[in-house]
Amino acid sequence: MKGHERLVAEVRVRIPELSPRETLSLQARGAALIDVRELDEIAQGTALGALPLGRGFLELRIEEAVPDLTRAIVALCDSGVRSLLAADSLVRLGYTSVYSVAGGFARWKAEGLPVEVPVAIDAVARERYSRQLQMPEIGGAGQTKLTRSKVLLIGAGGLGSPAALYLAAAGVGTLGVVDNDVVERSNLQRQILHTDARVGTSKVVSARLTLEALNPAVKVIGHETRLTSTNVDEILAGYDVVLDGSDNFPTRYLVNDACVKLGLPNVHGAVMRFEGQVSVFWPARPRGGGPCYRCLFPEPPAPEDAPSCADVGVLGVLPGVIGLLQASETIKLLLGLGEPLVGRMLCFEALQGSFTELTFQRDPGCRYCGEGCPFPGYIDYERFCARTAR
Numbered sequence: 001m002k003g004h005e006r007l008v009a010e011v012r013v014r015i016p017e018l019s020p021r022e023t024l025s026l027q028a029r030g031a032a033l034i035d036v037r038e039l040d041e042i043a044q045g046t047a048l049g050a051l052p053l054g055r056g057f058l059e060l061r062i063e064e065a066v067p068d069l070t071r072a073i074v075a076l077c078d079s080g081v082r083s084l085l086a087a088d089s090l091v092r093l094g095y096t097s098v099y100s101v102a103g104g105f106a107r108w109k110a111e112g113l114p115v116e117v118p119v120a121i122d123a124v125a126r127e128r129y130s131r132q133l134q135m136p137e138i139g140g141a142g143q144t145k146l147t148r149s150k151v152l153l154i155g156a157g158g159l160g161s162p163a164a165l166y167l168a169a170a171g172v173g174t175l176g177v178v179d180n181d182v183v184e185r186s187n188l189q190r191q192i193l194h195t196d197a198r199v200g201t202s203k204v205v206s207a208r209l210t211l212e213a214l215n216p217a218v219k220v221i222g223h224e225t226r227l228t229s230t231n232v233d234e235i236l237a238g239y240d241v242v243l244d245g246s247d248n249f250p251t252r253y254l255v256n257d258a259c260v261k262l263g264l265p266n267v268h269g270a271v272m273r274f275e276g277q278v279s280v281f282w283p284a285r286p287r288g289g290g291p292c293y294r295c296l297f298p299e300p301p302a303p304e305d306a307p308s309c310a311d312v313g314v315l316g317v318l319p320g321v322i323g324l325l326q327a328s329e330t331i332k333l334l335l336g337l338g339e340p341l342v343g344r345m346l347c348f349e350a351l352q353g354s355f356t357e358l359t360f361q362r363d364p365g366c367r368y369c370g371e372g373c374p375f376p377g378y379i380d381y382e383r384f385c386a387r388t389a390r
């Protein structure tokens, strides 16, 4: 027996092996599946949900990927030999529950178990996103998630502009933009997607020009229409997160109600004069759903009590601050990082330079997100002025 064969035989005594099917069920119960092949092998395809760690950096990266030494880890390679040796290293690092997939990815594929082909991060993308890729919380796996993500921006105005720019810059793969307006010169003080030369042009067209110039890899889908009860389901379908930058109550309530119905997180922002607020409304959040907009404000105010930015003005920087907080919340949601502003509203007051956080609970009697209540249908609050400045 050759040296390496003897080593593998010794390790096989210490490391329990699982079939691909046993691995799948352990993975469903919370085990981490790690692919220890070289990254160019992983790029051809891997088991669904496997962490692409690569044998070369395994010992350096595993503690960030799996900080809990008691969590079960299953190592996967091509045929089940390298994964045994990798698993042995993990035991030496202190992991207490380590397995290896017998037969490796070859057997996994042969048994028809779910696979995925990671989005290739080419040289241009590697350079573009290098500051994100170097953070272990994001890395290649996170960047791939962003590339596959779809975010719908309600409005290409004061809030949507900064949010869209940074989401495109970060590499969110698909950005939908809903807007029915044309660029006006009075928009340019804060709606930084647009330019003076584009006054009179559709905001959706202008947004696409700016975003594609910033990052040609991003797909921009224009929805050049006003959101109504008849088109909202169709427009929101297929997106992962909705970023509400609308400036009027009819749209804000419609977006809330549709997000409740479709189970989507609604990243809310609003601004006026020197103040702004941001929150995440997400009753359907797995493990810890929060309130919806109607839990706070069950019905819109009377139109005469609802001044718009067109009536009272807004400091141009304000939607920049709030729109970027919305972008930050959106990226956290897409990556599953940190603690989203669910059940919390962050309020910014520019003159004092202060942030205040309000917490609020879900209303069990909420007509839209209350427990077990059937969806009551959409309401078009037509009494309101449909178009105000953002």
Ligand SMILES: [Zn+2]
Pocket: 291, 292, 293, 294, 295, 296, 363, 366, 367, 368, 369, 370
């Ligand atoms: Zn609610």
